Amino acid sequence: MGSIAITNGTLVDGAGTRRADLLIQNGVIAEVGEKLDGDTIIDADGLVVTPGFVDLQVHFREPGGEEAETIQTGSRGAALGGFTAVVVMPNTTPTIDSAAVVRQIHDLSIDALCEVVPSAAITVDRDGEALAPMAELVRSGVRMFTDDGVGVQDARMMRTALEYASGLSHLADGFEIVLAQHCEVDALAAGGAMHEGEWSSRLGMPGQPAEAEELMIARDVALARLTDGRVHFQHVTTARGVDLIRAAKAEGLKVTGEATPHYLCLDHSAVASFDTVFKVNPPLRTPADVTAIKAGLLDGTLDAIATDHAPHTRQDKERPFLDAPPGMIGVETAFAIANTELGADIEKLVELLSINPARIAGIDDRHGGPIEAGRPANLALLDLDEQWTITGAALASRSSNTPFEGRSVRGKIRHTIWNGDLVVTNGEATR
């Protein structure tokens, strides 16, 4: 692999925005300077060069759900979306709850276009009954545990998991293992197909109240306090959920939170179409919640934008709203939606899409910048102003369940470099 020079670009990486050229050699950034030359030259005039994005939550469906997505197709979409690392959720078949399945994920990632970082289940088979072999999993490289879409319902189990995980740092180079929670109390949310409120009432749809999320956030804040454990709140959707996390952070607890792009611009009124593309869990909430989520991202209460990329086949989505599986795809459109909808500058977007999630996932030794000599060359080159229209059929995912069909957005990934390899060039995946 020859060297790559990126010239005339503007670097944004949290260490100050500056104009500089980059030379990439042998997978790492060899030099940051002026008038650099390489075997391949990318003229980045007018582009922003950022650390590659890191997605804390994707479902690539492999193994077990390959008709909806594979690691290959999912990672291609991720690369096209500027991501150089994604954390895959453990709700595969089999569940990622042993080192053997972690190795299987690594084997399946051999042709991936970005780094695929397995998370693992907190409990065996995500059924909330028995703790997964966390030490074995940490030894195999896992840094984030989550029971994903079900959340750990039992407070005692969650407490035990936090306590046990807090004793595993010595297996993880001192990194404090993080438990990521999908916050939803089943007792209030079970059976619901959308946010409980004005629209569920009008549409005659069973709802999931915001309180189902708030209660579990409140509980896990309490457990983080009790155990001194690390909790990451996945896809926060409620205004009061954001408030709870803000207060927990002010108290100094080790909590972090994320929001997804779809909660930045869609609300529960979308369900009036009964289009199952708008079915997602947690559900689309009220416009006031949307405002609060954006504010939470902008003021640092929420640390990251993660996509919860959740592909589903056409036949699975072409069911009645009540019966269709929840989930939306999002890796390829995340940056454009955030750039268009959040009202943040590029420095803030890089924090939310790269620097913070890399730190949360424990992969900041190689992702999330800074852009300096000696660092692995994981980079995204962005055109902040390019206007384009999202079309599900044109996305790399095997599935096309984007809620943004036909939406005009601003900002496009032009090139993505992963470990020095040009995996996306001029908006096209190279493999």
Add this chain to the structure above:
Amino acid sequence: MRRNGARHLLSMADLDRDDIEQILNLTGSFAEVGERSIPKVPALRGKTIAWLFYEDSTRTRLSFETAAKRLSADTMNFSVSSSSVNKGESLRDTIETIAAMGIDGVVVRHRAAGAPQQVADWTDAAVINAGDGWHQHPTQGLLDLYTATSHLGDLDGKHIAIVGDIKHSRVARSNAIGFATMGARVTLVGPPTLLPPSLDGWPVEVTHDLDAVIDDLDICYLLRMQLERQKQAAVPTLREYHHEYGLTSARADRLGAEALIMHPGPMNRGVEIAGEVADRPNAVITEQVANGVSVRMAVLFLLLGAGREPVDESAVGGGLAVA
């Protein structure tokens, strides 16, 4: 409303006052047909209507079938048991299969809210919602309006209470909109556990005290109390429900002489309505059933046969019109 070029009846919210009056007028004409010695007209001869009932229904289904036969339409039944849904055919595949046989209209009942609207997105045939989950049951709403107007005339300023399990009732959702559209004052009556979580945007008043409104009512509309609600602890006991929200004999005595007692059926005598009250002269419950056939004739005719006798197309208005 129109989707995919066809006209549909999916929700009472799609109909304005003119649309409703149009349908009710036509219902009157078809009610006369029903009184003839041979109650049949050739209005929909050559048209094919499919029944797509994902949820058990005897009454609504028979009512639609009778209406279709009186209009001389051909009908076919796509037998859908709930198990065939579990066997994995998507709703879209099912409707495309039926449409491939060549149909002009499809009458859909489904336990899932919105299913008829999805069907309308996926087919060129006219879709009629015969009840979807807790969402809508527009032909029930129309037959209730027809029944009410046939006794009370203009509904402007009339007061209707819809009593019982509003939360889980498609009939309540259709009627709240329908009666309000026709100018009536609508009060929802029920325990908080059986009211929708939010009533933002509903043209209604709410009370938990049936006795507070009973003397003032022109219509007391009772909803069927699903017996499983007791198991879900939405009400402590059916006995208590009857005591607080049932139309007991004592409450029925307080209704005005002209006030109507209505119920969509099937009734739980002794729960939402005292057995004796259901048989009083101002209880128009069986009349509602009879009117159901005429209303459904009107709806089928407007959606599938507009432009033919006995109405001319220019008279077909608003939400049911050819745009």
